[in-house]
Each structure stands twice: as structure tokens, then as C-alpha cells.
Amino acid sequence: MNRVACRVLSLLALSLPSSAAPTDRAAQERAVLDRDVPGLLAEYKIPGVSIAQIENGRLAFAVAYGTQSDGVPATTKTLYNIASLTKPISAEVVLRLVSEGTFTLDDPLDAVWSDPDLAGDERRKLLTPRIGLSHQTGFPNWRRKQPLAFTFTPGTAVSYSGEGYEYVARFAEKKTGVGFEALAERLVFKPLHMAQTAYTDRPWFAGRIATPTSADGRAIAYTANTKYFASDLIHTTPTDYAKFVVGVMRDEGLTKAIAAERRRVQGNTKEQECKTEKRRAACADDVGFGLGWEVNRFGDTTILHHGGRDEGVATYVVADVTRGDATILFTNSDNGLNLLLPLLERLGADARFVAYMRSAL
Template identity: 45%
Template structure:
């Protein structure tokens, strides 16, 4: 199972994907909601066939609310996907964990800069003094120093760098954070998420763990070798494997964008780039997709639980996810109150996502740099 972080500004050769009509659409006045939905409905079946992806579910957010969804394809052999289909959202689990923590911090149930070690120290690092440097903020902004997974370091959790001095994407960091919150409150982390996020947002079709109501609703992962059994778990995973519907997650992203349930101070902190990781080469490549005659200024890095991109003064917030046979993506633009979520159950789903973002994003540079 893969959970590899896709840096926004690793620009891939787009080739035929960005044809002249797509460029004209990106540069023209933004189409209406109805026109966008019609185009996705019309083009998505062809993209699924072209890239050998069984299904895709798309949610579009406008005016800060879920505006529409489109679901096309098969969730499993011979079974059509619907807006009730449950997808493994892979690393889009992490924004849910982040929102749980930020809401708790807004209620003073924990502090973003408090030390974690009084409540949790992993046995693998108990003798390392750097363990006392870890805080919720460092976990949320991927500054723990941990590898993505401890299996990448011979099954032992260890520091690759001193916490707070560099950035390095880490699912282990989110596990560490969730164990801290669980131990501090005395409640299982999935229950904390239910109390802080799923319940208040009305997310009744979302779960960290396998449930009886999953029956007949699961999108099976798909590779070029065929369908695979769904990856299910009986214990919560703070970095992966949440199952949800496109409708639930669309409402979730809209609520995050509206800053519901968090304080103004924390809402502002969420969108601060901790460490700009865009190289000069990445900037130059990204800006080749800028509208001719327009200056191009772009930076990107981690905020609190989300990647934050600032392009010509406009902030775009996003996250992606991938497991074997699964690709997902979500983004929103706070100043425009727009955004989108895409779930796919295919190995080549990132290519379908790229096509969809070209239609739904009004920013040609962002659309061009989303993994496809």
C-alpha cells in the first residue's frame, strides 16, 4: 500500500492533456455551475475509458457550499457507482485528523505548541531527547523528522532530522499526534473525530473503521491487473483508509473553507506556509503555464494539515491521496469560496483527476501542476 506525497510543484509534462480548448477555457470567464457540471458529466466517461479507471466521483463547491456532485463508472465489477459509494480516501484522511485537532485547540482542549511527550512517547524514541521537541503543530505541518512510515526505516521509528528544522511528509507524524490526543483526553481518536467533526458536520457515511453499513457500497481498488479487495481496518488509522462518500467529503471541505468550529486565530494559522519548498526550477516550470503577459509569483508549503499554494497573491489549499488502486484529491480557494473533491478507484486515477481539475480550476498554473 502506497501513501506517497505528491508535491504540487513537481510539474509533469502535460503534452496532449492541455489542448488549446482547455487553455482558452482557463483564460476565459469562469463558466456557470451548470456548464461545469454538464462538461464533467459529458467528458468523464471518456476519461475513465482512456485511462482505464473504473469510476470517479466529483464534488464541486461554490459560494462556500456543496453545489453538485457527479458520479460515473463502476464501484466494483458490474456494480454502478453512486453518491452512496464509499471510497478509501487514502491521505485525504489527514485533513480530517487535522480538523479534529484544530477544533480541539480552538476549545482549549489542547494547545498546538504544547509538548506531546507527557502524554505519548513512542518506545522506539524514548531515549532520544528530540522526542521532547514534538508538538501538535510540528506534526500537522510535517516537521517531525519521521519518515512517512516506519517500515521505510527498518520498522523502527527514528528521526531523520531534528524536529522543527526541516519539512518531511510523514504519516507517522499524524499517528503520533492522534495517540497524543487520545491519551490526553482518554477517548479513542476515532471517537474524538466523531465528536468534533463527523457529528457536527452531519457526516453519517464516514468511518475510520469497517462497519456493517459498508456492505454493498465499497469502491474496490483497481490496477491494470484488475479489481482488488477493499483495504479495510478494524482499528483507526490517522493517516489513511478512512471510507467516505463524495457528498460527505464535499460538505467537509466546504465547512473547512468556511472555518466552522475553529477560532479566527487558528483559522489564520492554518493557511500560513511553514517552509516554502518551491525550488527556482519548479517555479520556472510552473510559470510556463501562466497566462501570457501576466507576471507569475508562486510559492508552496505545508500549512496545518493542508498544502498551501500562493499564486499571484491568491491562496489555494489542497491535499491528495494514493493507495494501491486508489487516487484522490481535494482543493479549495478561500477568497473565491470555490473548490472541488475527486475520488477514483483506479491505479491511473491521478490522470483522470488532472483532467477534471483542468475543467474546474480557474487558475491555469494550478491546474497544470496538479498531478495527473
């Protein structure tokens, strides 16, 4: 996609949400959402949803429907636990450190820090930031109450792992001598003007949290998060996350080489993702994990996407970085991802990607 040549204009565009006049396309899309989303919420028993739409590399609109909690309407200022959509932000912190020259994608993590659970396993020396951010560590998703251990040799297979992100974050802290939240504030939140985003509980969360709800509509109490996780539990608004996605589209804060690394598949999953005949017929040319994102390439079109699921919440982002369009979906329901395909179809997402996602159903 074309890059914005002037950084000043780039920053101004990042801070222009609903104050900019909507385009005809955006106005038409808003009208369709106003018409259809309330019915979709009722159909799928979803209390509330907030949506941000990026078009041509800038925020076109942000809207909210339903309720954030019983009797409280959802708004564009409602805060959602975005679950694993935390991972692209944490990866961005690491990539900006790499772009600053603090370390490389292929530096051994063991040279700076190693988990005590792995002290007797020489395979720990194979771990790098690249392997951690592309789900090739060999760690389980979570260690739970078990010691951390490898399920395969790092770099030889792909398996989704939140533990891998926690491991790389610890490395970044040890390497810099700075806490990970402070690194995120300096490298991502402040440059992108993300003032409504935090890894841990803040006073300004009060009265703004979207209450998680189960599939049958049961409210799940919010528990304040006092410890950061690099892989989970950031709270933010769709408008703030849109600023982040625009920054990703424009490769803000990254060298050209590192930006190119983020947009390519690092851990190929095409064989395992496209096993069935139905799935193969819709499969992308490239499928796998990049650095913080899942990556699909259809010809010359690259799409970065990622979802998030925790108890009572479901979120998703689809970013067509070639065209400069993206859809951000935050819901406070276990049923929330039922909205994804209907929204993508109504908002004009790449038909090949929609068919690929639908083939998994």
C-alpha cells in the same frame, strides 16, 4: 472570502446537496462532465469516479461515472478509501481541540506521551502538534517493521510523514482520555453532518465499497480496517467530504487565530518544489505544508489541496478558500490522478494553480 454570518444558515447550506436547484454555471459544468468524463475513463482505463463540486461556499453538485465494482455502477453513495485525504480530517480534529483550549499548537507532545522507540533520543522533546501536522517531525513516512527514529531534528526540515500524524493522534488521545475516533465523531463528523464517513469498517459499508483496481485493471480485494489510522484509510463519499470542505472554508469550529494558522504555510517547500526552470515559471508565491493541507498562495488567492494514493485508489481535493470553490475527486484506480487536470480545467479552477500542477509533469 466572505463569511456566512448566521450559523443556522451555515448548517442548512451544509446539508443541501442535490436538492438545491443547480445554478446555470453548475448545469453547464454538469453537461461538460456528462459529455467528457466517460471518454476520459476509457482513455485512462479507470473503472469509476465520483466528483463533488463546491461553488461559492456550498455544494453545487455531486456526480458519479463508471463502476464501483464489476457490473455495479458508481453512484454518489459509493464509498471510497480516500487514503491520505484522511490527514486533513485528522488535523481538523486536533485544530478543534486546540480551539477548545485542550492544548496549544506548540505544547510539547513529550509532556503527555512519547513513543517508547524514542526513549533514548532527547529530540523527542521538540515535537509539537504544529510540527506533526506540518510534516516537520523528522520521521519517515512509515516505520514499517523498523523502530521509529528521526531522520533529522524536528522543526529543521520538511518531509512528508504519516507517522507524524499517528504520533499527534496518540497525544490527543492521552491528553483527553478519549479515543481518536470518538474525538472525530464529536468534533467533526456530527457537527458537519458527515454520517457516511468512518475510520474503520462499519456494517453500512456492505455493498457500497469502490473496488480498488491496479493500473492494468486488476481488481484488488477490500480488506476490512479494524484499527483507525489518523493518516490513512477513511472511507467516505464525495458528498460527505464536501460537507467537510465547506466547513473548512467557513472555519467552522475554529478560533479566528487557529483558522489563520491553517491557511498559512508552516513548512516551506518552495525551494525543493520549484527547482527546475519550468517549475519556477509557474511557482506560487508560497508553497508548503500547512496544518493538514498543502498550501499554495498566488497573490491574494489561497488554495488548500491534498491528494491520496493507496494501492488501487487515487483521490484529490483542491479548495480555493478565497473564492469559495473546490473540486473533490475520488477514483478506484491507480490511474485516477490522470483525471485531475482535465477536470480542474473543465470546472474553472484557478488557472495559475492548474499551470503549477501541470509544470510538475
